[in-house]
């Protein structure tokens with residue numbers, strides 16, 4: 381089985397490393413020899429042991445009928461989408477780590493794969509090396525999924541963990557994370573929650589079998605989280621984590637990305653540093669947790685190569701994945717009910733606006749903090765937009 385790799389960056393070079401280092405055991409597990417024939421990249425790699433496989437022209441791969449599996453590790457939607465679509469249409473299976481591509485075009489690419497009796501696999505697009513796509517698609521199909529809550533972004537989990545452990549403010553920790561290479565020079569996609577948003581869109585689409593457009597998912601990042609918020613969290617024996625969440629509620633399925641205050645009983649409480657954790661609740665299974673490295677060269681490549689093995693094992697047949705182009709109707713976030721942690725300036729009429737609350741010990745002068753009763757987004761936003769003096773609000777997910 382000949383393989384072509386599109387993109388020789390961090391993950392692409394990891395895929396080549398995994399396929400080379402574990403060649404013998406991979407061949408046994410796939411039931412055939414898996415060999416890399418081409419590596420497509422714009423750059424040359426004169427010192428690389430695989431330099432003879434580097435090509436710059438995609439059409440060589442597309443036209444070569446001996447290529448059965450294409451690995452897409454370029455990232456971004458264009459030209460990844462055009463390349464992947466063409467490969468599938470030519471009857472080649474595609475394995476990708478590209479969450480933007482999967483979130484935007486997953487349903488269409490899966491339907492082309494089905495028509496052509498090949499596979500479009502994307503285990504590495506969510507949770508890096510953590511198996512979560514295959515479990516949702518195969519192992520948990522007996523269940524109705526009631527909730528998925530995931531720490532889906534390693535960079536922001538690292539930042540929040542450091543803020544908690546070292547009592548530092550957001551900007552100091554972000555700078556440190558950038559210097560250590562944990563955060564991108566342009567960290568927007570991570571800290572604003574966009575990365576987690578694409579990932580929860582993919583998981584929700586798979587859980588309910590219909591297209592979730594990430595543009596429809598309410599998304600709030602961690603840029604507003606301060607060292608004072610963290611201080612209150614510690615006082616409560618709780619911690620602040622950013623979740624990608626989708627949940628069946630009384631008013632329908634809600635999907636959102638936001639920071640949450642969680643207590644020690646929450647299964648995701650111990651997921652720290654760059655690790656990811658995904659909590660899934662099924663109506664028969666109950667609770668399950670998936671934990672591991674959600675990013676990084678080899679963990680991500682390991683998941684891509686597992687897909688390559690699966691594609692090789694299923695040559696001539698398509699592994700069934702239910703993800704139709706029909707749009708999943710999400711419930712309006714306005715109806716989502718949460719207890720809330722709120723900080724207000726001194727003098728704010730707490731009882732007159734929020735009613736009965738649990739007042740917390742103040743951690744700073746000239747402010748007060750409290751936990752509200754469960755209240756909808758709509759009710760909270762009404763108060764926030766008509767009253768000055770709210771300093772911060774974080775939703776609670778206490779188990």
Ligand code: HSE
Nearest residue numbers: 532533534535674675
């Ligand atoms: N920037 C992402 C993260 C990489 O920090 O988790 C993996 O998608």
